[in-house]
Amino acid sequence: MHAFDVIGDPVRQRILELLLLEEQSAGAVAAAIGKEFNISQPAVSQHLRVLRENGFATVRAEGTRRLYSVDTAPLQDMDEWLQPFRAFWTGRLDALGTELARGRRARRTTRSPANPSTTKE
Structure with missing residues (x-):
């Protein structure tokens, strides 16, 4: 997927904006984005996966939580x-x-x- 296709989506843009503020758990991102865009947790997870697979976000495990942050290289x-x-x-x-x-x-x-x-x- 081309970088502009990745960040061209308003949901992914908003996720990146949230992650720029601070590292956040997948649950916190899903709650904020789900409320703002009225989409389900699985839909938010798909957007997080697209960001991660295309290098825009990184994820690290902390116990059972998955913490996401922005990767600025792309x-x-x-x-x-x-x-x-x-x-x-x-x-x-x-x-x-x-x-x-x-x-x-x-x-x-x-x-x-x-x-x-x-x-x-």
Whole structure:
């Protein structure tokens, strides 16, 4: 399975977000994801298996519990693969940041006490 197919699923994305916070038991992940997405424990287990088999998650046994955590290697590989494409959006994001800053300045200027016609009385 291609890395983008693995993390393209919203349930698996959310599992990774939870595992980024801290290592969690399979039961804790199943409870949180099951509640949020209204899916069964076996369905969550399948998503955990996909993440594990594709290298996005690791599992270790602690007694009878299975503790999952994120393995960042595939994410770093994806980041490296995306690097050449960043040039296509970096400039646009910078331009968006500039426009947002202009809008904030314009709003401050129109609400300024120096411009009494825009102040509330």
